[in-house]
Amino acid sequence: QKEVEQNSGPLSVPEGAIASLNCTYSDRGSQSFFWYRQYSGKSPELIMSIYSNGDKEDGRFTAQLNKASQYVSLLIRDSQPSDSATYLCAVNRNNNDMRFGAGTRLTVKP
Amino acid sequence: GAVVSQHPSWVICKSGTSVKIECRSLDFQATTMFWYRQFPKQSLMLMATSNEGSKATYEQGVEKDKFLINHASLTLSTLTVTSAHPEDSSFYICSANPGLAVGTQYFGPGTRLLVL
Numbered sequence: 001q002k003e004v005e006q007n008s009g010p011l012s013v014p015e016g017a018i019a020s021l022n023c024t025y026s027d028r029g030s031q032s033f034f035w036y037r038q039y040s041g042k043s044p045e046l047i048m049s050i051y052s053n054g055d056k057e058d059g060r061f062t063a064q065l066n067k068a069s070q071y072v073s074l075l076i077r078d079s080q081p082s083d084s085a086t087y088l089c090a091v092n093r094n095n096n097d098m099r100f101g102a103g104t105r106l107t108v109k110p
Numbered sequence: 111g112a113v114v115s116q117h118p119s120w121v122i123c124k125s126g127t128s129v130k131i132e133c134r135s136l137d138f139q140a141t142t143m144f145w146y147r148q149f150p151k152q153s154l155m156l157m158a159t160s161n162e163g164s165k166a167t168y169e170q171g172v173e174k175d176k177f178l179i180n181h182a183s184l185t186l187s188t189l190t191v192t193s194a195h196p197e198d199s200s201f202y203i204c205s206a207n208p209g210l211a212v213g214t215q216y217f218g219p220g221t222r223l224l225v226l
Contacts, residue, residue, distance in 0.1 A: 032213040043203045043220040044154070049211060088153065092213030098144070102153040 003027060004091050006101035014109050019076040021104050023089030026070070033065055034090040035074045037083075038103065044088055048074065079108040112208045113137050116218035123194055124226055131189045131221045133160075133204030139184035140206035144215060145177075148201040160187040160204075194225045 005024045013019045021035075032051050036044035048063040050056045050072070056063045062075040072091075076083055086103040093099065113136040123129050133143055143160040158179055159167040166179035178190040191198055201222050205215040 032211075034214070036217075043217040046214065046216060049214055051212065090215075094213075098156070098213065098215060100154045 002101075003099045004089055004101035006087075006089050006104045008102055009105040010107055011104055012107045012109060013079050015079060015081060017079050017108075019079045019083065019106055019108070021074040021076075021087050021089075021106065023072045023074075023091075023101055024070055025072070025089075025091045025099075027091070027093050027099075028067075028070065030070075030091045030093050032092040033063070033072045034092070034098075035061075035063060035072075036088040036090060036100075038086045038088055040085075047087075076106075079106075081108050081110050084108050112210065112216045114204065114206050114216050114218040116204055116221050118221060119219060120222050120224075122224045122226065125195050126193055129191045129194055129223060131191075131202055131204075131223075133187045133189070133206075133218050135185045135206045135208070138206075138208040140187075140208065141184060143181060143187040143204055143206045145179065145187075145189050146203045146205065148203060148220075154203065157189075162187075191223065194223070196225045199223055199225045 003026050035048045037047050038044045050063040050065045060077045064073045084107050086105045088103045089101040091099050115134045117132045141162045145157045146154040148154050157172045160179045160181040162181045168174045181187040203220040205217045
């Protein structure tokens with residue numbers, strides 16, 4: 001079992017729709033959770049961090065964490081073509097141990 | 111804030127030569143920096159954790175004698191790929207935690223290495 005699992009996609013949604021990205025992790029001791037966006041040929045860019053169960057909203061983005069189910073998700077509302085990228089889920093087991101999922105490729109079609 | 115730079119952004123070298131990549135935290139001090147490698151269409155793989163003033167911690171399977179890491183100051187870490195071979199061609203990315211929030215890492219723009 002991989003430490004951090006994501007559906008590789010591609011996930012395709014029409015412009016204006018909600019994109020839902022999912023991630024599961026194996027280490028119950030994980031403490032902090034992150035979503036990064038990576039455009040092709042670029043390095044990852046931090047979008048959201050979440051540390052406790054529940055939802056965290058930032059603009060069009062909502063991160064959801066369920067530690068009991070070891071599940072993290074990212075919702076993107078009103079998806080735009082500029083949101084087309086690979087989204088990486090990252091899980092931090094302690095301050096210096098970050099593990100990344102393989103990423104989900106999202107395409108938002110105009 | 112929390113800006114990380116890398117230099118060079120692109121490098122092409124001949125097989126057998128060594129290549130040095132610099133990673134700098136521009137507006138914060140970083141006692142710890144991280145080096146990742148990413149092959150096309152694959153995820154980030156942590157290579158090593160760079161610790162200021164002490165030896166780097168390498169992930170399993172990463173050759174420490176081939177990938178030399180020096181964290182000489184609180185704002186600079188370097189990765190030297192020694193005797194590079196075509197299979198070392200990859201996208202190398204560093205990151206650092208500015209201490210703003212637990213575990214948060216900010217990434218440099220990456221260095222694309224092509225070994226001929």
